[in-house]
Amino acid sequence: MLYFCVFSEIIYSWVFNEFPSFVAEDSRRFISQETGNLYISKVQTSDVGSYICLVKNTVTNARVLSPPTPLTLRNDGVMGEYEPKIEVHFPYTVTAAKGTTVKMECFALGNPVPTISWRKVNDHNPSKARLRKSQAVLEIPNVQLEDAGMYECKAENSRGRNVFRGQLQVYTYPHWVEKLNNTQLDSGEQLRWECQATGKPRPTYRWLKNGVPLWAQSRVEMVNGVLMIHSVNLSDAGMYQCLAENKYGTIYASAELKILASAPTFALNQMKKTIIITRGQEVVIECKPQASPKPTITWKKGDKAVRENKRITVLPDGSLQILNASKSDEGRYLCQGENVFGSAETVASVLVKEPTRIDLTPKRTELTVGESIVLSCKAIHDNTLDVTFCWTLNGQPIDFEKEGGHFESIRAQASSADLMIRNILLMHAGRYGCRVQTTADSVSDEAELLVRGPPGPPGIVIVEEITETTATLSWSPGADNHSPISTYNLQARSPFSLGWQTVKTVPENISGDMESAVAVELNPWVEYEFRVVATNKIGTGDPSAPSRVIRTSEAVPKTAPANVSGRSGRRHELVIAWEPVSEEFQNGEGFGYIVAFRPNGTRGWKEKMVTSSDASKFIYRDESVPPLTPFEVKVGVYNNKGDGPFSNIVVICSAEGEPSAAPTDVKATGLSVSEILVAWKHIKESLGRPQGFEVGYWKDMEQEEASEKVKTEGNESSIILTGLEGNTLYHLTVRAYNAAGYGPPSSTVPPSQAPTNIMWMQDGSHVSLGWEPVRPLANESDVMGYKVLFRQEGHSNSQVIETQKTSAVVLLPDVGVYIIEVCAVSEGGDGTASSQIRVPSFSGKFTNKWTQIYNRNHNVQNQWRTLQPL
Numbered sequence: 001m002l003y004f005c006v007f008s009e010i011i012y013s014w015v016f017n018e019f020p021s022f023v024a025e026d027s028r029r030f031i032s033q034e035t036g037n038l039y040i041s042k043v044q045t046s047d048v049g050s051y052i053c054l055v056k057n058t059v060t061n062a063r064v065l066s067p068p069t070p071l072t073l074r075n076d077g078v079m080g081e082y083e084p085k086i087e088v089h090f091p092y093t094v095t096a097a098k099g100t101t102v103k104m105e106c107f108a109l110g111n112p113v114p115t116i117s118w119r120k121v122n123d124h125n126p127s128k129a130r131l132r133k134s135q136a137v138l139e140i141p142n143v144q145l146e147d148a149g150m151y152e153c154k155a156e157n158s159r160g161r162n163v164f165r166g167q168l169q170v171y172t173y174p175h176w177v178e179k180l181n182n183t184q185l186d187s188g189e190q191l192r193w194e195c196q197a198t199g200k201p202r203p204t205y206r207w208l209k210n211g212v213p214l215w216a217q218s219r220v221e222m223v224n225g226v227l228m229i230h231s232v233n234l235s236d237a238g239m240y241q242c243l244a245e246n247k248y249g250t251i252y253a254s255a256e257l258k259i260l261a262s263a264p265t266f267a268l269n270q271m272k273k274t275i276i277i278t279r280g281q282e283v284v285i286e287c288k289p290q291a292s293p294k295p296t297i298t299w300k301k302g303d304k305a306v307r308e309n310k311r312i313t314v315l316p317d318g319s320l321q322i323l324n325a326s327k328s329d330e331g332r333y334l335c336q337g338e339n340v341f342g343s344a345e346t347v348a349s350v351l352v353k354e355p356t357r358i359d360l361t362p363k364r365t366e367l368t369v370g371e372s373i374v375l376s377c378k379a380i381h382d383n384t385l386d387v388t389f390c391w392t393l394n395g396q397p398i399d400f401e402k403e404g405g406h407f408e409s410i411r412a413q414a415s416s417a418d419l420m421i422r423n424i425l426l427m428h429a430g431r432y433g434c435r436v437q438t439t440a441d442s443v444s445d446e447a448e449l450l451v452r453g454p455p456g457p458p459g460i461v462i463v464e465e466i467t468e469t470t471a472t473l474s475w476s477p478g479a480d481n482h483s484p485i486s487t488y489n490l491q492a493r494s495p496f497s498l499g500w501q502t503v504k505t506v507p508e509n510i511s512g513d514m515e516s517a518v519a520v521e522l523n524p525w526v527e528y529e530f531r532v533v534a535t536n537k538i539g540t541g542d543p544s545a546p547s548r549v550i551r552t553s554e555a556v557p558k559t560a561p562a563n564v565s566g567r568s569g570r571r572h573e574l575v576i577a578w579e580p581v582s583e584e585f586q587n588g589e590g591f592g593y594i595v596a597f598r599p600n601g602t603r604g605w606k607e608k609m610v611t612s613s614d615a616s617k618f619i620y621r622d623e624s625v626p627p628l629t630p631f632e633v634k635v636g637v638y639n640n641k642g643d644g645p646f647s648n649i650v651v652i653c654s655a656e657g658e659p660s661a662a663p664t665d666v667k668a669t670g671l672s673v674s675e676i677l678v679a680w681k682h683i684k685e686s687l688g689r690p691q692g693f694e695v696g697y698w699k700d701m702e703q704e705e706a707s708e709k710v711k712t713e714g715n716e717s718s719i720i721l722t723g724l725e726g727n728t729l730y731h732l733t734v735r736a737y738n739a740a741g742y743g744p745p746s747s748t749v750p751p752s753q754a755p756t757n758i759m760w761m762q763d764g765s766h767v768s769l770g771w772e773p774v775r776p777l778a779n780e781s782d783v784m785g786y787k788v789l790f791r792q793e794g795h796s797n798s799q800v801i802e803t804q805k806t807s808a809v810v811l812l813p814d815v816g817v818y819i820i821e822v823c824a825v826s827e828g829g830d831g832t833a834s835s836q837i838r839v840p841s842f843s844g845k846f847t848n849k850w851t852q853i854y855n856r857n858h859n860v861q862n863q864w865r866t867l868q869p870l
Helices: none
Strands: 011-016 029-031 038-040 049-056 063-065 069-071 082-089 093-097 102-111 115-120 130-132 137-140 149-157 160-178 183-186 191-194 196-200 204-209 220-223 226-229 238-246 249-260 262-265 273-278 283-285 290-292 296-301 312-314 320-322 331-339 342-353 357-361 364-368 373-380 387-393 407-410 416-421 430-438 442-452 462-466 471-474 485-493 516-519 527-536 562-567 573-579 592-599 606-610 617-621 630-639 642-646 650-653 664-672 675-681 692-699 708-711 718-721 730-738 756-763 766-772 783-792 799-803 807-811 816-826 837-841 851-854
Touching: 011 029, 082 149, 093 102, 102 115, 102 149, 102 160, 160 238, 160 249, 183 191, 196 238, 262 331, 273 283, 283 342, 290 331, 357 430, 357 442, 373 387, 373 430, 373 442, 387 407, 387 416, 416 430, 471 527, 485 516, 562 630, 562 650, 573 592, 573 630, 592 617, 592 642, 606 617, 664 730, 675 730, 692 718, 756 837, 766 816, 783 807, 799 807
Parallel strands: 082 160, 093 160, 183 249, 262 342, 273 342, 364 442
Antiparallel strands: 011 049, 029 038, 049 063, 049 069, 082 102, 102 137, 115 149, 130 137, 149 160, 160 196, 191 226, 204 238, 220 226, 238 249, 262 290, 283 320, 296 331, 312 320, 331 342, 357 373, 373 416, 387 430, 407 416, 430 442, 462 471, 471 516, 485 527, 562 573, 573 617, 592 606, 592 630, 630 642, 630 650, 664 675, 675 718, 692 708, 692 730, 756 766, 756 851, 766 807, 783 799, 783 816, 816 837
16 A cells, blocks of 8 residues: 655654554555655555554654545455565665665555565675664665666565665765965066866866966966966966866865066175185085066176186086185185076175194093093184184083083183093093184084993893792992993892892802892892892992892791790789781791790690780680799790791799788878878788779768869879868778789778867967867777867968877967867877867067967867867
8 A cells, every 4th residue: 555645755654543543564564754655565354444644854843734535445356465566665776875875665465464674785785784663764874986887676475585786886076185275486487387176976076267267378288287388477476276176166275376586686694795605615605586477697706707627516406616715715705696587696705715724632541430531622723713622522512600610611721722621530531522603614523431440330230030038139230330340239129128139149259240149148038029229340330220029939937925924913814925926027927926835744735726916915814823933934926827836944933913911001191181191001922912002082071983183103102182162071991913913902991070069278389188088989990189270360271289189289479360179189180170260469568368268179169269278
């Protein structure tokens, strides 16, 4: 079944029944983008309906719909099977431009629905070719010349097949291979221009002059893109164009032809010059006038024409050449250029001088690094000529300002120059040139300077073989710097060395004619770099570049741990310590320690593995081991290669345990309102020697768990507690400690009660005091006596009077007010101080005798009463 839709552009599609239901293309249905027609190879009941052709212009985006076309099924019979009939095919000849995309259509009607296949006749299909629309379209992108050829479309079903063939021709637009260039010719010369272009079909050429076609004439030839004009003149000047064209396009190339026609003229720098040369030299006197056509050149010396011979020649460019000049060649030379448009002249004077000679000494010298030398350069030259000197080293001018003071130019006379070289270095060896320059000539000479010095660095070191403790090395010799190499020194560097170190070798002494050696006594499993240093009788040179980093092979460790000893620990612990083996001596991976120990006097060893290579101790705990039990101990090493040696056997003891006795005779003495001195004694014979003591203290209203703690170290037996609150009762304990732990606390506690019912009587500077005795509580130490503390108001230091009675007499020596307080003293220390008493002092003057009593009983504070004089 076929439906027609004819329109002038671009994308065709078909609407089925109603928009936007479009006909889907498949092996049975095809829309040709060449004609717009819809093809249905085998109509089915589902195809019945109305069809509308939709055309879209991709440039304007405009759309056009055709009138609907109905499709119905005939009921007068059934269509039987039949062979394919190709209804859509590409032209017999398809032409396409190179680089474009080619689409060839092929669709067939038939029952059953035919299948479409493609092939390039007598060749393979292009690899970039693609099949579209159920193989009804062959698409070749970026088509090239090799894609041209015969293509075949084949339609097949069970009833038969049908074939169509067509030719694909690929063309190219003309493209320039060689274009024209603007040209300038003298009148009478020949012009030859060639323009070349490629294209398929091969392009043809046409020529234009000033936009008008150019035709062949007697002087003008045009053959295959080549334009020739013989004996050009002013009429030939103009703008020319070459056109290359085939049936697909035309390209243009343009160039301008200028014809020169002028009388000879000389540039200003060629007029009236003087040329100074030396005898025997060659001289060329230029004569190059600007003229068109080329002028005729004639030469005169003085008034006579120059005659050419073996020494004197007029060159093709008009210049005059004189070989092996002599005094007879001095004079005034005139050059004349002439053509049909006129003539011109230029004059040059030639002066012939005696040649300059040079004397450079010394010619060859050998020096040692650090020495100095003077090179002398003298010039023998014409006295009328100025002379300059230039020094070079190996062909390069010496820069005296950048040579670090090694070079100095000395000009003592006008005709000589010296070169001073101080503190010579190896880099200063070479060819020293002296060039003498005059206005007539230039001469030079060279002197050779050899510098002896320490050898240069040897070639890079190559590691040829590596073992656990050796490395076979080779190198190439460096420069001997004119002094034979006497010995080589082999050096190595590892992560464990302080820079480069000389290593032992086989042979022990490496002579200068050797280029290999074996480094020995290396450590296994260590990364090394190697280098070589050469020495001659001048000195030792720079080292070679380092070898590649290489690791020696693994081996059983050979170094046992050092300084095996015991450490303090807790009760029932045996602490074994040692110095870890450096990584340099671990000799391989999997390094660790074997700790062996046994109680003194026993036979069998107990061994424990310590897998960390950094470990420095091992703790063995056994509840059955008494404190200070002696053990025999040794520590060994191992790695993945095996077990290494053990250290020497040492005897160490198990931990002694924490202190077993509490400090005794604990005493607390008040030094001021904020300081207490705590002292104690310790039984030396107790188990567990103390490393120090800890003093804990807390206020009366607080729990012991909240106590503050202060530690002492060593054998100290006292400490001053500071920062305490005045008139406050503190509890304290003292206990010894060591690495194993803490011992029992002291049990003595100072009295918590303060003296009460304090009575006092003043007689001059004497104050008599009395108070009721303090009764200690059940957990407090017995009262051993009392302390009376008194200080002058405004002062911090107190004076102390101790007494075992409940009375005391205090002397107040100075005028002022004194503050007095009393506290009980026990084995546990000083108790709580009484309330303060303020007593005025009049330095012994008589005062009325009266007594004041401070009563703190029954929680009554600040109550005073007066008693009868005692």
